[in-house]
Amino acid sequence: MSTKTLGVYIHIPFCRAKCGYCAFVSRPGSREEQQQYVAALCREISAAGGDFAVPVDTVFFGGGTPTILSVAELTVILDTLRSRFVVTSTAEISLEANPGTVDAESLAQLRQAGFNRLSLGVQSFDDRILRAIGRIHCADEARQAVAAARTAGFDNLSLDLMYGLPGQTVDSWRETLRRAVELAPDHISAYGLKLEEGTALAAQVITRQAILPGEAAEEAMYDYLNAYLPRQGFHRYEISNYARPGKECRHNLKYWRYFPYRGFGAAAHSFDGRARFANTEDVSFYCTRQLAGQSAETFRETLPEPDQLAEYAFLALRTTEGLMTGDFRERFGQNFDDIYAGPVAELIRDGLLIRERDGWRLTEKGFKLSNQAYVKFLP
Ligand code: SF4
Structure with a gap:
């Protein structure tokens, strides 16, 4: 990985339903709105240029839930990127997916389209907790998605997990980790819940409709995580990320190593090595601007x-x-x-x-x- 290459991030700001803890730029959107967004995104990618005319060796489709779009739409976006940038033949092309939005057929088609790394938002293998945080899938769907991804040929598979969730106990977290490892992923991201102001979960915590594990329990979960995963062959390479050797996320390493990246889509951020800039978080405004051939950039700074x-x-x-x-x-x-x-x-x-x-x-x-x-x- 070098500074002579570029990472590209593509933001898809739609989800089927908003999870209780989520403060990302994401929300449900109509099919019409999603189609318009894809057109706007392709337009932004096609018009990109300037200092970013270097080979792209990592691509990351994040969200939101990218897999809420059809396979055809995701393929069009990736093809547009390939027609505008030099995406290297060995590029890591990651796709975030919610287990409730993929099946064997769509995963096979996505692999065929060129996506070669899948990051599944599993969060927990405890259905009670999944319901409490508003996830649209159950634990068994996550297990099925992993199996389908392997059958589809994804040999770089990551699971996202969370701890410190409402109603979660240390035992439940241990069981989630055990079941995650049992599925033999290549990579695990494990984040402690950050209660964000303005989210549904934050309101539930205030009214005590949701009870979070205490500090001591959360610390015990953190300690168990960092003792257990290395014993299972996942080395910790970043505070919240663990991988089998050689399966570290090359795209995310660019962020931590201060390498340039280019973001496309509403709320997407870019860094050219000195300046940071970002598009509006307002999806409708983003579409209007892009479809009129105008920039949707609303933030730019060069740090002292x-x-x-x-x-x-x-x-x-x-x-x-x-x-x-x-x-x-x-x-x-x-x-x-x-x-x-x-x-x-x-x-x-x-x-x-x-x-x-x-x-x-x-x-x-x-x-x-x-x-x-x-x-x-x-x-
Ligand atoms: S699926 Fe992810 S992005 Fe969408 S609402 Fe849930 S946490 Fe937020």
């Missing part, structure tokens, strides 16, 4: 250098590989150890950071208290 250095540091420290001081010097022409001598000394003293070969990485305690570590790098 001290902020860039800090951002680079805390993104790199999310990975278990850590921060390479040589790479830092190459990118910014400055010596990391000189600039951050103070924060580094404090983090070492507190047991959050250790030296690793040509750089630094967070300790296990550092991962657990990562937010405390990151603020030390802020200008």
